[in-house]
Amino acid sequence: MNSTQMVSAFQTADRLVDAKTWETGARLWSSSEEQVLNCCRVTRETHDVNSFEFQTGDGLPVRFEPGQFLTVSAVVNGQAVQRCYTLSSPPTRPYLISITVKRVPGGVMSNWLHDNMRPGGQLRAFGPSGVFTPTVASAPKSLYLSAGSGVTPLMSMTRASIDLGLDRDIAFVHSARTPADIVFREELHRLATLSPRLRLFFVCEGIGEEQDWTGATGRLSLPQLAQWLPDFKEREVFTCGPAGYMSAVRHMLREGGHDPVRYHQESFDISEGAASAPVFEPVSEPAPESVPSESSVEQDTFTVRLSRSSRSFTMHASETVLAAAKKNGVMIPSSCSQGLCGTCKTKLLDGTVDMKHNGGIREREIQKGFRLLCCSRPTSDLVLEL
Ligand SMILES: Cc1cc2nc3c(=O)[nH]c(=O)nc-3n(C[C@H](O)[C@H](O)[C@H](O)COP(=O)(O)OP(=O)(O)OC[C@H]3O[C@@H](n4cnc5c(N)ncnc54)[C@H](O)[C@@H]3O)c2cc1C
Ligand code: FES
Structure with a gap:
């Protein structure tokens, strides 16, 4: 089978996942x-x-x-x-x-x-x-890189692949603090015996209590990765873990000549900076019809008014609306703080924002005036439906 045929086989398999879940009468839970x-x-x-x-x-x-x-x-x-x-x-x-x-x-x-x-x-x-799924980029060879609890999405992908009998070429490289911290260790070994093309590599910072640990220790490095997987540059990479780990991995792969187009990641980090690598192109406001006055261009402080509670606060242009609201005692439901989950979606009744989201809002919702406040910075005074 040539590589084009293989890609199409995997795409067919992904549609199969879809079809199988439908056959079970699964309900669409939005x-x-x-x-x-x-x-x-x-x-x-x-x-x-x-x-x-x-x-x-x-x-x-x-x-x-x-x-x-x-x-x-x-x-x-x-x-x-x-x-x-x-x-x-x-x-x-x-x-x-x-x-x-x-x-x-x-x-x-x-x-x-x-x-x-x-x-x-x-x-x-x-x-x-969420959009961190293998169906966005089917490939003949995958490399799953995870650390700590970042193993969860890759575990779902691996379990699905084995359940469907796909026998995909998956190299799963997981980093943990010690061998005892490797989540799903036994199950992964069991799955690897079911699918010989699933290969596991663990790297632990220390050995902890497990004196007879024979696996790699330290942190994942480029020479180690290249030794395990000389073909790593050909693989579609899916990475999940803490922000520091992912930034190190991205840097390592770039240094090793891996094409960033075939790199996909999900951050579990809840800090504001975690949204630095948007999956989606930034969504900016359409240009206002009237040309802003010179003073508004230079303005760096804006007023936010809440239509339902008649409260208002001022905020700096560099802050997200969500962070400024919290600072001013206005609690708005939120979760990921990365423009991913949609929890902070709010209708903007007046004004403009610069929103850089990660897929947590649909184009039609943006057209209806909704914005994700965790990743929106004001470019004018605002009125929110809150
Ligand atoms: C898309 C996505 C998927 C995720 N999937 C998983 C998953 O599968 N498994 C998983 O375990 N996690 C996952 N997470 C992370 C998860 O959502 C939570 O962020 C995580 O469980 C921590 O939540 P918490 O409420 O326990 O911590 P929080 O209360 O949010 O606290 C987080 C950190 O901030 C510190 N902190 C809290 N309040 C303060 C304060 N006032 N001052 C200073 N520090 C403070 C805490 O000490 C802690 O270190 C995911 C996140 C995202 C965005
Ligand atoms: S809190 Fe998740 S999209 Fe804003």
Whole structure:
């Protein structure tokens, strides 16, 4: 089979994933629809990572693509909190969906889930969302690079591939603090025995308690990657992990001559800077009909008025509207802070913003006047429907 035929075979396989989920009668659960999930099982993966399995409230199977995430919400200490969690289960098992959560020291939602979510418990969630999926770029050879809890989208992709019997050429390189921190270690080994073209490589910063660890130690380096995978430049790369890891990986691949066009990443980092590599081209406001006055061009402070509450605050042009609102005591629902999840979508009644999103809003919503406040900076005074 030549490479063109192989690509088309993989694309056919991706359509198969789609078709199979439909055949099961899976319902389309949109990212703007919230529903209750019932917890069926909790599995300890490592000392600080648990998987939580859920059935939807209506019991119907869920249609999604491997790599997509849910936005879950809970009331913690009287405050409504929303966070994104990738579906670690594959779309080929649509009746029982799972998220796999790492405890973040001091983190609100991750600790609440670990301490409170048990079989019989309930969680509210918005439907699957996100564009970090292998269906955006089918390729004969893939390289999955993950660190820590960033393994989840790649696990969903791997499980789906094995469930469908695709026997894809997948090189899965996972970085962890110690061998005991490798999430899904046993299952990955089991999957690799089912599909000889799935190859696993682990690299641990230290050996921890596992004195007989024979795998790589330290941090992933270009010579190490090239030794494991001399063909890494030919592979479609999917990377997920903390922002520092991903920036190091991007740099390493560029240095090694990998074409950035075949590089895809998802950040779990919630800091503002994490949105520095947008998946989508930045969406800027259409030019205003009237030419702005010289003073408005130079203006760096703007007023934001909230139409429903009649509150207002001033903000600097360099801040995002969401960050400025929080600073001024206005709590707007938000989750990823990266223009990914759509939680902060709000109607802009008047004014203009510069919005650089990551796929969390559709073109038709932008046309209707909606904006994602976490990745929008004002270019005039604003009136928000809040
Ligand atoms: C698309 C996407 C998919 C994701 N998928 C997964 C996944 O599959 N698995 C997973 O484990 N995670 C995932 N995440 C990360 C997840 O959404 C949360 O960000 C993570 O669980 C931390 O949430 P938290 O509420 O526990 O922490 P937060 O309460 O948000 O705190 C995060 C950090 O900020 C610090 N902090 C909090 N409040 C303050 C404060 N007032 N001052 C100073 N520091 C503070 C905390 O100590 C902590 O270090 C994903 C994120 C995104 C965007
Ligand atoms: S908080 Fe996720 S898109 Fe704004």
